Amino acid sequence: MRESVSGNAELRFSLLGPVRAWRGEESLPTGSPYQRALLAALLMREGRTATAAELIDSLWGAEPPASALPVVRTYASRLRKVLGSDVVVSRSGGYAISALPEGAVDLWTAQRLAEEAERARAAGDLDQARDVLGRALAVWDGEPLAGVPGPYAEAQRARLEEWRLQLIESRLDLDLEQGRHAEAVAELTALTAAHPLRERLRELLMLALYRSGRQAEALAVYADTRRLLAEELGVDPRPGLSYLQQRILQADPALSAPSAPVTGPAALPVVPAQLPASVPDFTGRTAFVEELHDVLASGEGEVMAVSSLTGIGGVGKTALAVQVAHRA
Incomplete structure (x- = not known):
């Protein structure tokens, strides 16, 4: 649980890039890479307590050094001196980050903006949703948890990068809904080159090309995707991608671009159809x-x-x- 305490209102932390800390405009020392790993593990838990055993596992995995427990205690003590004893607190044999305001961590800001964008899209305000998604993506400052060692940081880097790509896909999807297909082609081309096995990006690129009057190129993307998936993974494209190819071949009128960019909230009342929030650190499966x-x-x-x-x-x-x- 995040708590707001006025005395720590100037504390800020970065996780969506190098792990850093500031008090106001002053940069604070975060210590060695493993000390930053401990700080990141605590911040990622958003106020929840991490036991000493969990922190040891986060930093070293199955083969911790013999001195792991005293080292963790030393790192926590050093962080307490830098950040304050009311920020790094000892609880039930473990540690937690407490007493931080809502916007103190860049990850929390990105999460809040992503939720705001979902609400705007559900309300039919595509312009607002796209703008807020852009602000959420602008929070990133390179590779998340850059240079932080340990299995926990490695897993969280992969999760956060996956989330960033999902936000990009959502923003590009909004671009296509608003008739910005021509502008989206260049970005999607670069993204599919960087992530060639990501089928959702390929699907968006096919649709953007088709709506730009480039049907042959859209079909070529599907052919390339099918070849790549067969060679790399031994699988066929997922049904949604194959269905889009068939619709392009049939020149399905429903694939046509909107006549004009859609902006502003929907005129009709919105029927509530909200899902429960998904687990932020869902992994596996x-x-x-x-x-x-x-x-x-x-x-x-x-x-x-x-x-x-x-x-x-x-x-x-x-x-x-x-x-x-x-x-x-």
Whole structure:
């Protein structure tokens, strides 16, 4: 839980780039790479307590040094001296970051802006949603947790990079909804070159090319995607991408670009249809997420695709369902 305390209102932290700390305009020393790893692990928990064992595992994994526990205590003591004893607190044999204002961590700011963009899009205000997504993406300052060692930082880097790409895809999707397909082609071309196996980017590029009057190039993207997936992974494109190819071949009128960029909120009242918030650090289950997403996307017309999840209590059925629902 984040707490707002006026005495620490000037403290700021960066996680979406190098791990840094400031008090006002003054840069604060964050110590060695492993001390920064400890600071990052605490900040990522947003006020929740991390036990000493969890922190040791975060920093060194399965093979910690014999001195791991006293080293963790030393790092925590040094951070307490720099940040304040009311910020780095000892709880139940572990540590937590406490007493920070809402906007003290750049990651928290990006999360808040992403949620604001979702609300704007749900309300039909595509212009506002796109603008806020752009502000969320501007918070990034390079590779997240740059230079921070340890298995926890490595996993979080991958998660945050995946989230950043999802935000980019959402913003580009808004570009296409607003008729900005010509401008989107160049960015999508660069992104697909950097992430050649990311099918959602390929799908957006195909649609942007088609709407720009470049049907042959759109179909060439599909052919290249199919070849690449077969060579690299031994799989076919997901059903959604194949369906788009068929619609392009048939010149489906529904694929046509909007007649004019859509701006401002929708004129009609919005029917509430909100999902529960997804888990911010959801990891694993990649194969299940892809499989369920493809099943849900396979329904056509008035036919509804249905899937069920079964398993013993506590294995994460609800978290998985919510994650897939947000993608769908």
